Amino acid sequence: MDEPRFDEATKTYTTGHSYDGIEELNTPLPRWWLWTLYITIVWAVIYSIAYPAWPLVSSATAGFLGFSTRAQVAEEIARVENANSELNTQLAAIDLTTLKDNAPLQQYAVSAGASVFANNCSQCHGSGAAGAVGYPNLLDDDWLWGGDINAIAVTVRHGIRNEQDEDARYSEMPAFGEQLEKEEIASLVAYVQSLSGLDHDTALIEQGTELFMDNCTACHGDEGRGDREQGAPNLTDSVWLYGSSDAVLTETIANARFGVMPPWSPRLSDAQINAVAAYVHQKGGGE
Numbered sequence: 001m002d003e004p005r006f007d008e009a010t011k012t013y014t015t016g017h018s019y020d021g022i023e024e025l026n027t028p029l030p031r032w033w034l035w036t037l038y039i040t041i042v043w044a045v046i047y048s049i050a051y052p053a054w055p056l057v058s059s060a061t062a063g064f065l066g067f068s069t070r071a072q073v074a075e076e077i078a079r080v081e082n083a084n085s086e087l088n089t090q091l092a093a094i095d096l097t098t099l100k101d102n103a104p105l106q107q108y109a110v111s112a113g114a115s116v117f118a119n120n121c122s123q124c125h126g127s128g129a130a131g132a133v134g135y136p137n138l139l140d141d142d143w144l145w146g147g148d149i150n151a152i153a154v155t156v157r158h159g160i161r162n163e164q165d166e167d168a169r170y171s172e173m174p175a176f177g178e179q180l181e182k183e184e185i186a187s188l189v190a191y192v193q194s195l196s197g198l199d200h201d202t203a204l205i206e207q208g209t210e211l212f213m214d215n216c217t218a219c220h221g222d223e224g225r226g227d228r229e230q231g232a233p234n235l236t237d238s239v240w241l242y243g244s245s246d247a248v249l250t251e252t253i254a255n256a257r258f259g260v261m262p263p264w265s266p267r268l269s270d271a272q273i274n275a276v277a278a279y280v281h282q283k284g285g286g287e
Contacts, residue, residue, distance in 0.1 A: 002014075002016045002017075002018055002023075003016055004016045004026065007023070007025065010025060012025045012026065012027060013025075013026045014026060048061075048063075049063065049064060050063050050064055050065045050067075051063040051065060051067050052067065052068065084108070084112075087105060087108050088269070088271040089271070090102075090105055091105060091108070091109055091112075091270075091271040091274050091275060092269065092270035092271040092274065093270075094274065096149045096150050096153060096274060096277060096278070097148075097149065097150065099149070099274075099278060106278065108275075109274065109275045109278035109279070110275075110278055110279050110282055112271075112272070112275040112279075113272075113275035113276040113277070113278050113279025113280070114279050116268065116272050116275055116276040116279070117129070117276050117279055117280065120264065120267070120268070120276075121276065124261075125137075125138055129280065129283050133241075133242060133243065134241060134242055134257075134259055135241075135259075136241060137239070137285070138280050138283055138285055139283050139284045139285050140239055140284075140285045141285045141287065142233075142234065142237060142239040142285075143228070143285070143287070144226075144228065144231045144232075144233055145160075145169050145228055145231050146228050146287070147281075147285055147286050147287040148281075148286070148287045149277055149278065149281040149286060150277075152277040152280050152281055152286065153273055153274060153277035154169070155169060155261070156264050156268075156273050156276055156277055156280075157263065157264060157265045157273050158263050158265065159260075159261040159262050159263035159264065160231070160259065160260060160261040161258060161259065161260045161261070162260050162261065162262055162263055164262065164263050164266070165263035165265070168263060169231055170231075171219075171230045171231035171232065172256070172258065173219070173252075173256040173257060173258075174256060175254065175255050175256040176188070176215065176253050176254060176256075177253070177254030177255055179215075180211070180215075180253075184207070184211055185250055185253050185254055186204060186246075186250070187204045187205070187207035187208035187211060188208045188211050188212060188215075188216075188253055189204075189208070189246055189249040189250055189253065190204035190205050190208050191204070191205050191207075191208025191209050191211070191212050192208070192212070192224070192235055192249060192253075193244060193249065194208075195224045195235045195236045196235065196236055196237060196238055196244065197238070198244060212224070219232035220232050220233070220235055223236065224236050241257075241259075242257060264276075
């Protein structure tokens with residue numbers, strides 16, 4: 001490091017630093033820049049004292065102003081709930097079959113139900129309610145347990161095959177892989193596919209017909225149209241919850257399926273359950 005020297009060209013002293021023969025001028029920062037820096041430092045100190053800022057073990061400093069975005073959100077939620085309290089009371093108590101006769105309440109129910117659906121149901125059924133493999137499409141008219149508005153509300157309230165609610169809808173298909181040979185299951189697959197118009201080997205279909213009558217009609221009916229009292233699907237349409245390929249149907253028949261839906265009554269109020277039932281019902285598949 002060299003000694004600082006006075007640079008005649010710029011009339012400024014150097015810092016004494018030299019890099020590859022290039023010297024650094026000791027040019028002071030502009031005053032306005034320095035004062036801006038000092039102001040931001042002071043502002044940061046005041047802000048960290050006034051507002052929540054410094055993390056602690058299980059929380060953070062509260063700040064002497066007591067400001068909280070969580071509190072603001074809670075206040076806003078309380079304000080909206082208070083504003084809608086009368087509508088929610090009506091919605092919780094209404095006979096859902098008469099909801100369509102009350103246009104303002106119907107409009108509110110569908111709007112509120114959309115929010116409930118987005119927050120609680122879309123993770124499985126999709127944001128547009130079109131479902132996915134193993135998760136029912138709520139836009140079509142194929143319903144395991146019924147698609148009228150009351151049936152939808154019951155399903156939402158109690159769920160399906162869960163252990164938390166004694167009134168959950170419940171059905172269980174046996175795993176026929178423990179009872180039937182692979183060739184017999186293959187013939188059943190062929191017959192089930194034929195019910196919905198899919199092509200398959202005629203000989204397999206004939207064998208599968210007898211096996212179906214002996215093992216499957218108690219739930220699916222003689223014609224394979226299902227039974228909503230048991231949650232048994234209609235096998236004659238083109239709607240498949242898991243798919244209609246040989247591999248998928250073989251898996252279904254051999255090992256069965258056991259989809260579970262949680263009961264929403266502990267988490268959602270009666271008004272919210274009725275609202276989401278109204279929302280789902282009007283999506284296009286409700287009966």
